[in-house]
Amino acid sequence: MNKKPITYNIVEIFESLQGEGFNTGMPCVFIRFGKCNLACPWCDTPYNQFHTMSLEEIYAKVRSFSAKNIIITGGEPTIQPQLETLLDKLKENGYFLAIETNGLKNVPPQIDYIATSPKRIYQKQYIKRHIDTAHEVRIVVDGNVIEFCQFIEKTIQATHYYLSPCEENGKMNMLDTITQLGILNQRKNKPHWQLSIQTHKMAKID
Numbered sequence: 001m002n003k004k005p006i007t008y009n010i011v012e013i014f015e016s017l018q019g020e021g022f023n024t025g026m027p028c029v030f031i032r033f034g035k036c037n038l039a040c041p042w043c044d045t046p047y048n049q050f051h052t053m054s055l056e057e058i059y060a061k062v063r064s065f066s067a068k069n070i071i072i073t074g075g076e077p078t079i080q081p082q083l084e085t086l087l088d089k090l091k092e093n094g095y096f097l098a099i100e101t102n103g104l105k106n107v108p109p110q111i112d113y114i115a116t117s118p119k120r121i122y123q124k125q126y127i128k129r130h131i132d133t134a135h136e137v138r139i140v141v142d143g144n145v146i147e148f149c150q151f152i153e154k155t156i157q158a159t160h161y162y163l164s165p166c167e168e169n170g171k172m173n174m175l176d177t178i179t180q181l182g183i184l185n186q187r188k189n190k191p192h193w194q195l196s197i198q199t200h201k202m203a204k205i206d
């Protein structure tokens with residue numbers, strides 16, 4: 001009997017520039033998986049509008065673009081079944097793999113670069129468990145996030161810590177974000193918090 005092909009829930013696969021964080025401006029192929037284990041009220045992504053694609057279909061689409069960096073995102077990519085099989089295939093073919101994750105679940109070992117965005121409104125879940133290392137942390141400013149940032153900087157070891165304005169209906173809360181950055185950075189011997197703007201939205205690209 002033939003083995004059933006592995007399929008994945010995919011929202012979209014597209015090429016663009018990384019719009020956020022340390023790698024802003026880097027050409028990347030985005031693989032956006034469906035479904036999420038959280039439901040942030042201001043989430044900018046239709047993560048429940050997905051279709052299924054086979055591993056071979058995903059790989060063919062990825063190969064049709066020129067970028068060699070891939071951003072695995074969603075939705076929440078760490079809850080996608082059989083993720084590691086796809087990552088193995090991409091890795092074997094020379095791709096650099098970055099992930100965007102909310103950080104509640106472990107990140108597969110094939111991933112080269114971890115950007116995590118823990119969510120203040122789900123602090124109770126983060127107190128129970130979350131990943132403890134990443135290359136960068138990006139916290140969206142959806143209210144007063146100071147205490148949550150202090151908790152996260154103690155429990156996630158990262159190279160970069162960012163505050164990101166929350167974008168709703170085309171507006172970003174820049175003043176609030178800058179005020180909270182000022183407060184975080186007044187403290188001595190603490191990680192420096194920087195600003196990460198969703199530049200792709202300003203540039204009106206994907």
Ligand SMILES: C[S@@+](CC[C@H](N)C(=O)[O-])C[C@H]1O[C@@H](n2cnc3c(N)ncnc32)[C@H](O)[C@@H]1O
Nearest residue numbers: 042043044045074075076100101102117166167
């Ligand atoms: C759509 S999420 C997908 C990956 C993963 N679920 C996560 O939250 O990190 C990708 C990035 O977009 C950010 N994001 C989502 N909606 C946003 C909004 N309205 N304003 C600013 N950042 C937002 C998230 O915090 C995360 O850094």
Ligand SMILES: Nc1nc2[nH]cc(C(=O)O)c2c(=O)[nH]1
Nearest residue numbers: 016017018019073100200206
């Ligand atoms: N240009 C661009 N950069 C991004 N970086 C992370 C994104 C995401 O939705 O995960 C994203 C996105 O949706 N677009």
Ligand code: SF4
Nearest residue numbers: 036039040043075102
């Ligand atoms: S965790 Fe990420 S994808 Fe899920 S709802 Fe929040 S921002 Fe959206």
Ligand SMILES: [Mg+2]
Nearest residue numbers: 044045073206
């Ligand atoms: Mg996005």
